[in-house]
Amino acid sequence: xxxxxxxxxTWFKAAVWLLSLSPVFWxxxxxxxxxxxANPIEYITHFTGDWTIRFVVFTLAVTPLRKLLKQPDLxxxxxxxGLFAFFYGTLHFLTWFAVDKFFDVxxxxxxxxxxxxxxxxxxxxxxxxxxxxxSTKGWIRRMGGKRWQKLHRLIYVTGIAxxxxxxxxxxxxxxxxxxxxxxxxxxxxxxxxxxxxxFSASSLKNPR
Amino acid sequence: xxxxxxxxxxxxEVTPKHVYLxxxxxxxxxxxxxxxxxxxxxxxxxxxVGKSKLSIDEKQNTYKDVSTYNNYYExxxxxxxxxxxxxxxxxxxxxxxxxxxxxxxxxxxxEEIMAVAPLEExxxxxxxxxxxxxxxxxxxxxxxxxxxKVEPTSKATFVAFxxxxxxxxxxLATPERAGIPLPYVEGLRMxxxxxxxxxxxxxxxxxxxxxxxxxxxxxxxxxxxxxxSIKSIVKIKLVGSMPPxxxxxxxxxxxxxxxxxxxxxxxxxxxxxxxxxxxxxxxRPTVIFNGYGDQVASLYAGMxxxxxx
Numbered sequence: 001x002x003x004x005x006x007x008x009x010t011w012f013k014a015a016v017w018l019l020s021l022s023p024v025f026w027x028x029x030x031x032x033x034x035x036x037x038a039n040p041i042e043y044i045t046h047f048t049g050d051w052t053i054r055f056v057v058f059t060l061a062v063t064p065l066r067k068l069l070k071q072p073d074l075x076x077x078x079x080x081x082g083l084f085a086f087f088y089g090t091l092h093f094l095t096w097f098a099v100d101k102f103f104d105v106x107x108x109x110x111x112x113x114x115x116x117x118x119x120x121x122x123x124x125x126x127x128x129x130x131x132x133x134x135s136t137k138g139w140i141r142r143m144g145g146k147r148w149q150k151l152h153r154l155i156y157v158t159g160i161a162x163x164x165x166x167x168x169x170x171x172x173x174x175x176x177x178x179x180x181x182x183x184x185x186x187x188x189x190x191x192x193x194x195x196x197x198x199f200s201a202s203s204l205k206n207p208r
Numbered sequence: 209x210x211x212x213x214x215x216x217x218x219x220x221e222v223t224p225k226h227v228y229l230x231x232x233x234x235x236x237x238x239x240x241x242x243x244x245x246x247x248x249x250x251x252x253x254x255x256x257v258g259k260s261k262l263s264i265d266e267k268q269n270t271y272k273d274v275s276t277y278n279n280y281y282e283x284x285x286x287x288x289x290x291x292x293x294x295x296x297x298x299x300x301x302x303x304x305x306x307x308x309x310x311x312x313x314x315x316x317x318x319e320e321i322m323a324v325a326p327l328e329e330x331x332x333x334x335x336x337x338x339x340x341x342x343x344x345x346x347x348x349x350x351x352x353x354x355x356x357k358v359e360p361t362s363k364a365t366f367v368a369f370x371x372x373x374x375x376x377x378x379x380l381a382t383p384e385r386a387g388i389p390l391p392y393v394e395g396l397r398m399x400x401x402x403x404x405x406x407x408x409x410x411x412x413x414x415x416x417x418x419x420x421x422x423x424x425x426x427x428x429x430x431x432x433x434x435x436x437s438i439k440s441i442v443k444i445k446l447v448g449s450m451p452p453x454x455x456x457x458x459x460x461x462x463x464x465x466x467x468x469x470x471x472x473x474x475x476x477x478x479x480x481x482x483x484x485x486x487x488x489x490x491x492r493p494t495v496i497f498n499g500y501g502d503q504v505a506s507l508y509a510g511m512x513x514x515x516x517x
Contacts, residue, residue: 037277037288107479172285172459175385
């Protein structure tokens with residue numbers, strides 16, 4: 001079977017794959033060198049959490065960037081980047097669930113009920129699952145573009161919940177949570193502006 | 209070919225007999241030489257350190273664990289930052305002012321601090337409010353030894369402590385960056401301060417403290433959460449009312465003045481029932497008063513520990 005020649009997009013996709021996986025390589029390298037600090041479990045939890053929220057930001061940035069940079073082809077990378085947000089989110093969740101708490105269901109349930117930052121983290125993670133599941137072309141067809149798009153606005157919930165999760169977690173130094181709050185705020189604010197403009201534009205076209 | 213036989217050890221290389229015979233006092237003189245030169249560097253070996261009955265018999269953490277995993281927000285809020293950012297911290301000359309309700313207020317140089325009482329090594333558990341713990345061989349003596357020197361009056365009911373604060377030496381130590389008011393302050397009730405377990409530490413692992421662990425002199429209160437054990441002390445003031453404590457000011461709801469280790473009183477955002485001893489995979493249960501209940505529980509007899517957390 002003849003292979004399709006590698007187009008520019010394919011090369012770019014390979015690069016995105018490699019870049020997106022580089023944090024995992026970095027983590028593995030540090031683990032190999034026994035350089036995961038005196039508290040490796042905490043380090044891995046924070047590391048995977050950091051990369052989850054970064055990839056959520058990257059995912060949310062695709063749509064504004066393709067408009068602002070006039071690069072509509074960027075849309076071809078959105079699913080991949082979004083799936084990496086889910087990938088790091090899963091690693092983050094599993095580190096907490098399987099390694100840190102070691103499947104201690106009793107304590108995990110107590111945490112869900114009592115610790116609001118854990119509840120918020122869980123909301124952020126759960127909201128990513130339907131997006132990952134319905135990320136295939138088949139699901140877009142089955143659901144229909146409009147409904148699919150509506151469902152995938154759940155990523156807004158992910159972003160907000162992730163920021164609150166981070167903000168509630170830190171002890172006193174809130175600079176990083178505030179940075180992500182600003183970034184996600186800008187990216188969501190952009191959508192609000194675009195939406196309200198198209199809304200007012202369309203209402204001008206069709207006066208009641 | 210003639211191969212020259214190396215000479216036997218020359219007499220000039222042999223330790224003179226009188227030095228040899230006095231080798232113990234010679235070794236003991238090394239830190240004194242450091243002291244005399246006001247060069248009490250971090251990580252200098254401490255001599256004449258006795259053993260203590262207050263030590264626990266548990267596996268100690270490594271020097272690396274204790275010196276690279278630190279909370280010292282003046283040098284950065286991430287665990288590895290203090291060890292990276294504090295290496296130029298100059299701790300000599302150093303003075304500790306002991307003042308307030310005392311008959312003989314005075315300033316102690318570090319050399320004087322080191323000489324207040326015989327130094328002893330005490331292996332203590334150290335439990336952080338963040339659910340991790342370590343076992344550290346501290347070097348120092350009971351804080352009560354120092355307090356006795358200044359003769360507290362009957363008006364002294366609490367002791368207030370203050371950490372060194374200087375943006376030139378600690379460029380990251382702005383309250384905005386650290387998220388806490390500075391200088392860092394802490395306090396103990398008088399009976400807590402006079403308790404033999406409460407330690408003024410000048411070293412760990414047989415050496416002077418590295419900056420990130422609170423050089424040159426810090427408090428060690430093993431039955432309370434780690435943030436009570438204030439670092440790099442410059443002022444000790446005996447006062448007549450409960451003094452402010454940094455984390456308590458920052459968030460009174462989460463950090464009480466007493467902050468005794470207690471598995472039944474949760475931090476509002478996480479449970480305190482367990483802890484991870486650094487170096488261990490599974491968490492271990494946290495023990496009331498960090499396992500020092502036999503010695504300190506009587507200090508809190510009749511007190512509601514849920515109310516006075």
